[in-house]
Every structure is written in C-alpha cells, then in structure tokens.
Amino acid sequence: MRFFASLARLAPDTSLQSQRAVQRNSRTVLLSTLLAIVTIGAFCGEARATVAMLQPARVAAANEPLQITLLYSADDARALTVTVPPTIRVTLTGAEESPQPLDLQREPGVPDTLHLRPGQFRKVRFSAPWPQSARGEVRIDPVGFDASPALVAINRGPQQDAIAQAERAESEASTPAQAAEAAAAVGGPTGDAMSPPGDSLSTTGRGVLAHVSYYEPMYIAFGHNGDTNARLQLSFKYRILMPDDLRSKAFLDNLYFAYTQTSIWDLSADSRPFRDTTYSPQLFYYVPDTGWHSPLFTRMGFAAGIAHESNGKAGSDSRSINMPFIRPTWEFGDLTGNHLTVSPKIYYYLGTSNNPDIADYRGYVDLLVKYGSPDGWQLATTLRKGTKHWYGSVDSQFTYPLAKLLGSKWGGYIWVGYFNGYGEDLLDYNNRQHWMARVGYSIAR
Structure with a gap:
C-alpha cells in the first residue's frame, strides 16, 4: 500500500515535468517556425534591382560632355524603390596618360529615389566634360558598380560634331543601309575606323599606349x-x-x-x-x-x-x-x-x-x-x-x-x-x- 501511495504522490510531479518539457519544445518549435516564416517572407519580399551601364557611342566630340547612361530595372514581381546617387565615378585611361578619376553629375529632374513597378526600367544619365588631356581612344572603367569597361574615341577635329552625330546615327540605325548612309554623311567609312576588325597589317587589339x-x-x-x-x-x-x-x-x-x-x-x-x-x-x-x-x-x-x-x-x-x-x-x-x-x-x-x-x-x-x-x-x-x-x-x-x-x-x-x-x-x-x-x-x- 505504501508503494502505491508513494507512486500516486510521484505521478503528478512526473506529469508536470512532461508538461513543462512539452511547453519548452512547443515554444522552440514556434520560435523556429516564426523565424523561418520571417526569413522566407523577407527573402521573397526583397525586391532586387539590376543596374547596367549602356555602351556609349564609339566616337565622341571633345566639345560635348562624356555621357554615361545607367539602366535601373525591377526584375522581381514586386514594386521597387531604388536610390539614385547624385554622382558616379569612372576612371579614364588613354594614350600615355595614367588612369584618372572623373565624377559625372546626375541629369537634372531625376529624383533621389525611383519607384519602379514589376518589370519596369528607367534610364538615368550622368555627364561631365572631357578632361583636356584626354586624346585618342580612351578606356572608361566604372568605379563602385559592376559593369564592363567601354572604349571611346575622342574626336577633336574640325568636323567633330558632325562625325559624332553620324556615329550616333549609325549605332542607332536599324538596317545596314541606314548605317552606311549615316557614315557617308560626313564622308567617313562604315565600321570602326580606329580599330577595324580583320586589319591585314595589325591586330584589332589596342593597349594602354594608344600610339x-x-x-x-x-x-x-x-x-x-x-x-x-x-x-x-x-x-x-x-x-x-x-x-x-x-x-x-x-x-x-x-x-x-x-x-x-x-x-x-x-x-x-x-x-x-x-x-x-x-x-x-x-x-x-x-x-x-x-x-x-x-x-x-x-x-x-x-x-x-x-x-x-x-x-x-x-x-x-x-x-x-x-x-x-x-x-x-x-x-x-x-x-x-x-x-x-x-x-x-x-x-x-x-x-x-x-x-x-x-x-x-x-x-x-x-x-x-x-x-x-x-x-x-x-x-x-x-x-x-x-x-x-x-x-x-x-x-x-x-x-x-x-x-x-x-x-x-x-x-x-x-x-x-x-x-x-x-x-x-x-x-x-x-x-x-x-x-x-x-x-x-x-x-x-
């Protein structure tokens, strides 16, 4: 009888320990579940923006500013708000000049933040005058954002405006005939005259030393x-x-x-x-x-x-x-x-x-x-x-x-x-x- 009485006194205590263990386990599972839900929700709800630098025209007039266009696009299924910096920095390398940084200003009228709908994109232009020392072919390397470098030939001749305009028209042409017409407008050859493909006396590659x-x-x-x-x-x-x-x-x-x-x-x-x-x-x-x-x-x-x-x-x-x-x-x-x-x-x-x-x-x-x-x-x-x-x-x-x-x-x-x-x-x-x-x-x- 004493054995059963002792067992009866112990039973409630054992049940209480089990309940507390279950409660601890339940709280742990609940916290883990909530953390997973929050993490998945944050991951799924995170809107990511793609930023790309569009290739500038191959020939630029020296009296016109260097213009870089960034393309912001919302690639996810959610709306996106992005911050647009007031300036971007690139590095210019050309001829025998050592690499030099150049800050480009954001175009007027563009707000500090952009609100993009899913699948929407927005072009933002940045510009700055060409340095006086820039000559010949110049390599443009972005600083602080992931984009491929670009090569631009700076024209300082008397027909620089007309040549740069023809180059832009040629790059935007939708047919070969339109491209040839744009190049012929200034008496220039079609294609890249600075580093032509398949050059029989040289290669198409150019080093840092432009000469x-x-x-x-x-x-x-x-x-x-x-x-x-x-x-x-x-x-x-x-x-x-x-x-x-x-x-x-x-x-x-x-x-x-x-x-x-x-x-x-x-x-x-x-x-x-x-x-x-x-x-x-x-x-x-x-x-x-x-x-x-x-x-x-x-x-x-x-x-x-x-x-x-x-x-x-x-x-x-x-x-x-x-x-x-x-x-x-x-x-x-x-x-x-x-x-x-x-x-x-x-x-x-x-x-x-x-x-x-x-x-x-x-x-x-x-x-x-x-x-x-x-x-x-x-x-x-x-x-x-x-x-x-x-x-x-x-x-x-x-x-x-x-x-x-x-x-x-x-x-x-x-x-x-x-x-x-x-x-x-x-x-x-x-x-x-x-x-x-x-x-x-x-x-x-």
Missing part, C-alpha cells in the same frame, strides 16, 4: 626536320602623331615607325645559337580604310614606305637590303566574320651589294592571302616567286584562339606553320628549305 600596336604576327614555334629549331618573331608599330581626328587621311597623321625581328634558333647545336636573325625597321604611311568602296570589295587599305632588312653580320655572311614598297589591301565579305584578305606588297631593291642576286630567289612581290574571322580560325599564306626558274617560297600560318580551347582566361593563339622554298632567313636566301613544319604560340596574328 603602339601590333604589326606583323608575333609568335614562337618549334619544329624538327633533320635538326630541331625554333622560329621567333617580334613586331610592333608606332603611330608617330596621334591626330585630333582619328579618321584623318593626312600624311603626317598616319605616319608609322615599325620594327620586326625574325630569328631562326638552332636547338640541335651544342650552344643552341641563333643561326640567323633578320632586323627590319620601317617607316611608312598607312590607313586601314582609304574610304574607296566598290561592289567588288568591302574595304581597301593602303601602306607605302621604305623598309630595311639586315642580319647584323659581317664578311661573307653579311646580308642587307633596302626596299621602298607599296602595299594595297583588299578585303572581301563580312569583316566581323569569315572573310578573304588579299594584300600584295610590291617593292624594289636598293643597295644589294652583299646579295645582288636576291631577286632571283625572292622576286619583287610578297602576296599575302588570308581567310578567317577576327574571333575564330585564320589561315594566312605568303607567296613569293623569284625571277629565275621556279625559285620562290610558300609560308603558311594557321592560328586559332586559345580562349576557345581552354577558356576565356587564356589569351593568344595556337600557331601552326609550314615553310617550303627559299629565303626563310636572309643568310640562306639562296639555299632551298624543302619543308619545315612548326607548332607554337602566337601573341598577335
């Missing part, structure tokens, strides 16, 4: 045919005067100095020497687009000047030539896609005392034929025909962007070359190279 750009292909490649060797070429050109109007065809405005160095590296020899190196400085006039148009071709470029080639050796191994030359270039098809380029370099020899018969093996014309696209594969072949017998050469180079093989972080191209004939280097201009295939890497093509 310097690529010239001939730059690469290093290795091959084996009896001995192991490499072929290395470095080349660049320098625009001596950067004109206020980048579309100018004036002589001094388009005068270039160029330097190309090509070496044959003997890797089979004990000391691995450079068997021969050709040094070639040049001074020439060059325009990528003459403005002459025809139903037969898309664009015509032109270059003319004088080139020197020598191997820097003395005695019987010395080779040296001077060549005045002209080089028209015709391009056929869509310049942004696969298209054909034909570019004959016609020259004459001055001062060939060390190699008077070089024309017998090399001739007077280098015929460059290319096919491919600026962002895809390209096959470029240079043909030479000597004045005697069947002397001459074939030099073919196939390139393909590494970014398409290994990802966007990679730059340059995979390079595959083939040479057969006379004159791969100056030292052996009269010795036949039956064939040589190489594989390597190219910086520019």
Whole structure:
C-alpha cells in the first residue's frame, strides 16, 4: 500500500515535468517556425534591382560632355524603390596618360529615389566634360558598380560634331543601309575606323599606349626536320602623331615607325645559337580604310614606305637590303566574320651589294592571302616567286584562339606553320628549305 501511495504522490510531479518539457519544445518549435516564416517572407519580399551601364557611342566630340547612361530595372514581381546617387565615378585611361578619376553629375529632374513597378526600367544619365588631356581612344572603367569597361574615341577635329552625330546615327540605325548612309554623311567609312576588325597589317587589339600596336604576327614555334629549331618573331608599330581626328587621311597623321625581328634558333647545336636573325625597321604611311568602296570589295587599305632588312653580320655572311614598297589591301565579305584578305606588297631593291642576286630567289612581290574571322580560325599564306626558274617560297600560318580551347582566361593563339622554298632567313636566301613544319604560340596574328 505504501508503494502505491508513494507512486500516486510521484505521478503528478512526473506529469508536470512532461508538461513543462512539452511547453519548452512547443515554444522552440514556434520560435523556429516564426523565424523561418520571417526569413522566407523577407527573402521573397526583397525586391532586387539590376543596374547596367549602356555602351556609349564609339566616337565622341571633345566639345560635348562624356555621357554615361545607367539602366535601373525591377526584375522581381514586386514594386521597387531604388536610390539614385547624385554622382558616379569612372576612371579614364588613354594614350600615355595614367588612369584618372572623373565624377559625372546626375541629369537634372531625376529624383533621389525611383519607384519602379514589376518589370519596369528607367534610364538615368550622368555627364561631365572631357578632361583636356584626354586624346585618342580612351578606356572608361566604372568605379563602385559592376559593369564592363567601354572604349571611346575622342574626336577633336574640325568636323567633330558632325562625325559624332553620324556615329550616333549609325549605332542607332536599324538596317545596314541606314548605317552606311549615316557614315557617308560626313564622308567617313562604315565600321570602326580606329580599330577595324580583320586589319591585314595589325591586330584589332589596342593597349594602354594608344600610339603602339601590333604589326606583323608575333609568335614562337618549334619544329624538327633533320635538326630541331625554333622560329621567333617580334613586331610592333608606332603611330608617330596621334591626330585630333582619328579618321584623318593626312600624311603626317598616319605616319608609322615599325620594327620586326625574325630569328631562326638552332636547338640541335651544342650552344643552341641563333643561326640567323633578320632586323627590319620601317617607316611608312598607312590607313586601314582609304574610304574607296566598290561592289567588288568591302574595304581597301593602303601602306607605302621604305623598309630595311639586315642580319647584323659581317664578311661573307653579311646580308642587307633596302626596299621602298607599296602595299594595297583588299578585303572581301563580312569583316566581323569569315572573310578573304588579299594584300600584295610590291617593292624594289636598293643597295644589294652583299646579295645582288636576291631577286632571283625572292622576286619583287610578297602576296599575302588570308581567310578567317577576327574571333575564330585564320589561315594566312605568303607567296613569293623569284625571277629565275621556279625559285620562290610558300609560308603558311594557321592560328586559332586559345580562349576557345581552354577558356576565356587564356589569351593568344595556337600557331601552326609550314615553310617550303627559299629565303626563310636572309643568310640562306639562296639555299632551298624543302619543308619545315612548326607548332607554337602566337601573341598577335
């Protein structure tokens, strides 16, 4: 009986502990549920705005302000209120000038906050005068918001207003005919005259130094045919005067100095020497687009000047030539896609005392034929025909962007070359190279 009495006295206490435990658990579950509901509600109710920077016109008049347009859009299913800053900051980089910040003011009449309905967007413009030091092509990098940089060519010539207006009309045109009409209004070429796609004498890329750009292909490649060797070429050109109007065809405005160095590296020899190196400085006039148009071709470029080639050796191994030359270039098809380029370099020899018969093996014309696209594969072949017998050469180079093989972080191209004939280097201009295939890497093509 005492046992049952003791059990009866304990029963209420046990029930009270269970009830308290249940209450604690219930409160915990309730708080967790409320927290989850609040979190989900906040997440679902959060309206997110997308801010994008629209690309400015490629050509701008120096007497007009730099204008940047931001696009605010409500991408969620809820209304959105966004705060618009009174100013935005960008960094300008161009020519030899170091990067400099520039603050742009918000256009008048735009409130500090925007109320956007679901799916609605609003454009807000910011502007500031161009700095006096800004010349040529200028890179614009946004500061404080995520957007891609933009390239703008500043025109300071007498027709800057008309050219900038035509550029805006061309970019807003809905048909190719309207774009051509807008460009022809100021006598300018269609497309980007500052860095044209598929340029036969240079690449479309531009570095921070606006005066310097690529010239001939730059690469290093290795091959084996009896001995192991490499072929290395470095080349660049320098625009001596950067004109206020980048579309100018004036002589001094388009005068270039160029330097190309090509070496044959003997890797089979004990000391691995450079068997021969050709040094070639040049001074020439060059325009990528003459403005002459025809139903037969898309664009015509032109270059003319004088080139020197020598191997820097003395005695019987010395080779040296001077060549005045002209080089028209015709391009056929869509310049942004696969298209054909034909570019004959016609020259004459001055001062060939060390190699008077070089024309017998090399001739007077280098015929460059290319096919491919600026962002895809390209096959470029240079043909030479000597004045005697069947002397001459074939030099073919196939390139393909590494970014398409290994990802966007990679730059340059995979390079595959083939040479057969006379004159791969100056030292052996009269010795036949039956064939040589190489594989390597190219910086520019």
